[in-house]
Amino acid sequence: MPDKIAITLDVNGKSYDVNVEPRRSLADVLREDCGLTGTHLGCEHGVCGACTVLVDGRPVRACLMFGVQAEGKAIRTVEGLADGDVLHPLQKAFWENHGLQCGFCTPGFLMLAVGALEENPAMSEAELRDVLSSNLCRCTGYQNIVKAVRLAADEMRARRA
Amino acid sequence: MTWIGRSLPRLEDPALLKGRGNYVADHAKGALHVTFVRSALAAGDIVGIERPAEGLVFTGADLDGVGPIRPVLHRPDYRAVGQPVLPVERVVFPGQAVAVAVAASAAEAEDLAEQVFIDIDPIEPILDFDAALAADARAVHPEAPENVLVEGRLETPGFAETVASAHAVVELELRSRRQSAMPLEPRGGVASFDEATGRVTLVASVQMPHMLRTGITDCLGIPESDLRVVAPDVGGGFGQKMSLFPEYVVLVWLARRLRGKVAWIEDRRENFLASAHSRDQAFTVRGAFAADGELLALEADLRSNVGAFSCYPVTCGVEPLMAFGELPGPYRFSQYKVRSRGVTTNTCMMAPYRGVARPMLTFTMERLMDKAAAQLGIDAVDIRRRNLITAFPHRSPTGVVYDEGSYLQAMEAAVAHVDIPAFRARQAEARRHGRCLGLGVSVFSERTGYGTPVFAQRMMGIVPGYESVDLVMDPSGNVEVRIGASPHGQGLKTSLAQLVSDEVGVTPDKVRVVSGDTDATPYGWGTFASRSIVISGGATKLAAVAAATKLRKIAAKLMEASEEDIALEDGYARVAGTNKAMPIPELARAAYHQSQRLGMPAGIRESGFYDPAGTFSNACHICEVEVDVETGGVRIVRFVVVEDAGVVINPMIVDGQIAGGVAQGIGNALYEEMIYDDDGNLLTVSLADYLPPTALEVPDLEILHMETISPESVTKAKGVGEGGTIGAPAAVLNAVADALSPFGVEINVMPATPERIRAAIRNAKVPADA
Numbered sequence: 001m002p003d004k005i006a007i008t009l010d011v012n013g014k015s016y017d018v019n020v021e022p023r024r025s026l027a028d029v030l031r032e033d034c035g036l037t038g039t040h041l042g043c044e045h046g047v048c049g050a051c052t053v054l055v056d057g058r059p060v061r062a063c064l065m066f067g068v069q070a071e072g073k074a075i076r077t078v079e080g081l082a083d084g085d086v087l088h089p090l091q092k093a094f095w096e097n098h099g100l101q102c103g104f105c106t107p108g109f110l111m112l113a114v115g116a117l118e119e120n121p122a123m124s125e126a127e128l129r130d131v132l133s134s135n136l137c138r139c140t141g142y143q144n145i146v147k148a149v150r151l152a153a154d155e156m157r158a159r160r161a
Numbered sequence: 162m163t164w165i166g167r168s169l170p171r172l173e174d175p176a177l178l179k180g181r182g183n184y185v186a187d188h189a190k191g192a193l194h195v196t197f198v199r200s201a202l203a204a205g206d207i208v209g210i211e212r213p214a215e216g217l218v219f220t221g222a223d224l225d226g227v228g229p230i231r232p233v234l235h236r237p238d239y240r241a242v243g244q245p246v247l248p249v250e251r252v253v254f255p256g257q258a259v260a261v262a263v264a265a266s267a268a269e270a271e272d273l274a275e276q277v278f279i280d281i282d283p284i285e286p287i288l289d290f291d292a293a294l295a296a297d298a299r300a301v302h303p304e305a306p307e308n309v310l311v312e313g314r315l316e317t318p319g320f321a322e323t324v325a326s327a328h329a330v331v332e333l334e335l336r337s338r339r340q341s342a343m344p345l346e347p348r349g350g351v352a353s354f355d356e357a358t359g360r361v362t363l364v365a366s367v368q369m370p371h372m373l374r375t376g377i378t379d380c381l382g383i384p385e386s387d388l389r390v391v392a393p394d395v396g397g398g399f400g401q402k403m404s405l406f407p408e409y410v411v412l413v414w415l416a417r418r419l420r421g422k423v424a425w426i427e428d429r430r431e432n433f434l435a436s437a438h439s440r441d442q443a444f445t446v447r448g449a450f451a452a453d454g455e456l457l458a459l460e461a462d463l464r465s466n467v468g469a470f471s472c473y474p475v476t477c478g479v480e481p482l483m484a485f486g487e488l489p490g491p492y493r494f495s496q497y498k499v500r501s502r503g504v505t506t507n508t509c510m511m512a513p514y515r516g517v518a519r520p521m522l523t524f525t526m527e528r529l530m531d532k533a534a535a536q537l538g539i540d541a542v543d544i545r546r547r548n549l550i551t552a553f554p555h556r557s558p559t560g561v562v563y564d565e566g567s568y569l570q571a572m573e574a575a576v577a578h579v580d581i582p583a584f585r586a587r588q589a590e591a592r593r594h595g596r597c598l599g600l601g602v603s604v605f606s607e608r609t610g611y612g613t614p615v616f617a618q619r620m621m622g623i624v625p626g627y628e629s630v631d632l633v634m635d636p637s638g639n640v641e642v643r644i645g646a647s648p649h650g651q652g653l654k655t656s657l658a659q660l661v662s663d664e665v666g667v668t669p670d671k672v673r674v675v676s677g678d679t680d681a682t683p684y685g686w687g688t689f690a691s692r693s694i695v696i697s698g699g700a701t702k703l704a705a706v707a708a709a710t711k712l713r714k715i716a717a718k719l720m721e722a723s724e725e726d727i728a729l730e731d732g733y734a735r736v737a738g739t740n741k742a743m744p745i746p747e748l749a750r751a752a753y754h755q756s757q758r759l760g761m762p763a764g765i766r767e768s769g770f771y772d773p774a775g776t777f778s779n780a781c782h783i784c785e786v787e788v789d790v791e792t793g794g795v796r797i798v799r800f801v802v803v804e805d806a807g808v809v810i811n812p813m814i815v816d817g818q819i820a821g822g823v824a825q826g827i828g829n830a831l832y833e834e835m836i837y838d839d840d841g842n843l844l845t846v847s848l849a850d851y852l853p854p855t856a857l858e859v860p861d862l863e864i865l866h867m868e869t870i871s872p873e874s875v876t877k878a879k880g881v882g883e884g885g886t887i888g889a890p891a892a893v894l895n896a897v898a899d900a901l902s903p904f905g906v907e908i909n910v911m912p913a914t915p916e917r918i919r920a921a922i923r924n925a926k927v928p929a930d931a
């Protein structure tokens with residue numbers, strides 16, 4: 001078994017001291033070493049996007065990055081979105097518009113959308129669909145996900161204004 | 162105001178949105194990890210298995226006394242084939258688990274598994290129907306010398322004469338390639354042994370927890386009370402997680418053997434290789450028509466490649482026998498000759514996938530209608546008008562009885578909504594510019610909510626169907642509903658809470674639905690076959706009505722009123738015509754704590770049991786596509802659904818079921834295909850090879866509703882879980898065929914991939930510029 005390396009990860013503004021094998025993916029480190037199981041694994045080869053988290057503000061496939069590569073970067077996961085029971089506008093929009101069924105893809109879609117909207121809250125419908133086509137959902141048929149993200153974008157823009 | 166009919170945001174969602182869902186992999190902490198060592202070959206004799214000198218590795222030889230998985234159909238034509246939990250003699254499909262490695266982490270278990278060498282003497286695999294049914298074909302299993310595991314035949318008297326005197330006979334040969342239900346969360350299980358009780362708890366991503374408990378304990382030869390099965394949050398199932406897989410038996414065996422906790426979370430490759438496939442079917446049909454387009458008789462030869470084993474509990478009869486029985490769909494004709502076979506091959510087992518047989522049989526009937534219309538010079542909608550069933554109950558030639566539906570009305574509503582003449586004008590205009598637009602119609606029935614009366618006809622050794630529900634109102638007036646169904650994304654808990662709220666008068670947030678735990682719920686059949694809202698909903702309603710009756714009795718006693726005058730609503734029991742009212746929590750408290758005053762048994766605890774014969778939902782889908790003749794790519798421009806599922810409990814949830822189903826149907830129609838090479842290697846083992854649609858391929862649907870009430874459902878709701886998947890492929894593929902009609906090509910294979918469409922155009926009888 002390869003030697004473990006001690007690293008410190010900054011996740012949702014909190015620091016986690018963990019001892020991990022260099023071959024361990026960021027997703028596995030988050031799930032198993034930090035206990036943050038909201039990040040899901042649907043393929044472990046970079047296609048489904050269920051594992052999407054934000055690393056320094058950008059959406060990243062946590063299954064394609066090693067945990068040790070994330071040291072010193074600001075990581076955000078689904079657990080950091082809500083403020084206690086107060087949902088993030090995206091979470092609220094997913095809830096009100098039935099943007100989830102089994103919920104397995106949901107954390108990945110939320111983080112993908114948060115990253116995309118924080119970068120450009122004024123995306124056109126076509127751009128939005130294009131971005132959202134990065135991730136897979138097997139349950140919803142996407143239309144409520146697209147709708148929820150569009151409505152949340154409106155609200156996030158209004159809040160900024 | 163009632164709760165039924167409202168788009169209440171789901172009670173399930175806040176936890177899932179906050180990343181606080183509770184899926185099987187989230188239970189693996191502290192467990193030893195398990196990796197299965199799988200056969201790299203499709204067929205062969207196991208000569209030996211070399212294990213590494215160190216490490217925990219087990220093979221079939223260690224599983225002494227563990228019996229095979231052996232589902233039963235009591236039909237003379239059924240060949241029961243046992244599936245060894247870990248085979249010792251031979252492998253019969255690529256990816257079959259042969260040994261198991263156990264280590265402290267998943268990575269170490271994988272390292273260990275790599276050191277296990279399985280020596281297999283290869284045998285040439287049999288991969289498709291033609292090879293399996295060839296006269297001199299080797300038997301995949303000695304129990305089934307002809308490679309047919311199940312066969313249904315029927316010929317109505319008068320068939321031959323009807324065909325002979327028909328005006329025209331229209332023939333079709335259609336193929337659905339192999340597909341995967343592909344839930345986003347793969348399979349997995351965590352089994353832990355409890356030293357105190359000697360019991361094992363298996364947390365697993367499954368749709369039928371009670372059935373799994375029966376199946377596993379049967380294999381292990383232990384009483385069911387020694388095993389608790391828990392289905393936590395499940396990341397999609399779509400039928401794939403209905404069946405018992407050997408991996409789960411091994412996990413429970415390992416937990417007992419190691420007196421510890423073991424976890425297996427499969428990866429996507431394993432899921433594609435060795436969970437379950439679906440839809441691998443070839444249908445040849447001949448429809449005999451009168452000159453006016455009336456369908457008089459249908460002849461069908463239906464073949465399903467059921468793979469290496471029969472799935473437990475529903476058996477490999479599930480596809481071929483449903484195709485046999487339900488091919489007539491929503492069409493009225495009385496003469497039917499059919500032969501339907503389930504053929505075994507050296508491929509992954511086929512098991513239910515949302516829609517089961519009906520996506521293919523709807524594709525078949527709807528292609529037949531379009532082809533006959535073209536051949537007879539009748540409009541495609543008119544030919545359906547002539548043939549759709551309109552008198553109910555309708556009895557099909559196979560004896561299936563359809564309750565009241567709106568087949569014709571739903572189609573008329575869809576046709577009116579779409580405005581076909583306007584489309585034809587656009588289509589003609591587009592063609593002048595070399596663009597190919599097409600429109601496809603699909604009308605179909607979706608049999609839902611059927612209980613033991615229907616399953617019993619299939620002569621299954623295990624007859625599923627009923628549901629039980631235990632409902633308790635606690636002293637604070639909150640309700641707990643324990644159900645045997647096992648939802649996994651359908652929002653059933655919310656829908657049931659709405660049903661309960663309307664009866665007992667508390668808000669849905671005060672109703673907690675408990676599911677998916679064999680220790681906490683009554684024996685039930687889980688969630689599949691569009692059954693839950695009808696059957697579990699029916700049982701819930703009956704229990705809620707009984708609880709409401711008791712509440713009214715208590716209220717009548719305490720407020721000195723007559724029981725009939727009590728209304729339960731908004732958290733109160735009110736006496737009609739007065740301003741007397743009592744909060745429901747006070748009644749609940751009295752039921753428990755003042756029972757001596759009430760003169761009735763203490764508490765509020767009721768059960769419901771429901772086992773209906775089932776009901777048919779129906780729908781019409783109309784799809785508009787544009788086909789790029791250069792690339793063979795298909796873009797869906799518009800998709801209209803008119804759905805009749807009776808009373809809609811939560812419109813948002815119902816529309817979500819339709820939208821998700823249609824998306825899967827689009828994938829089935831255009832993109833998704835499991836491919837084996839000639840040696841039996843599965844080529845589609847990643848999501849880069851197997852292509853479910855993304856947000857770019859699925860359009861926003863236009864969904865309209867109709868509401869035909871069925872006496873066969875106490876909630877007046879009909880199931881809606883599968884319709885989207887059943888109807889969409891036919892609508893999409895009819896649209897593609899319509900778009901390509903200038904080329905005179907036929908669309909006979911799903912998925913109609915760009916490659917297939919290009920090949921059809923290249924080989925077209927009519928050149929592109931004709």
Ligand code: FES
Binds near residue numbers: 047
């Ligand atoms: S799990 Fe990372 S992309 Fe699928």
Ligand code: FES
Binds near residue numbers: 138396650
């Ligand atoms: S909600 Fe199930 S995969 Fe998206």
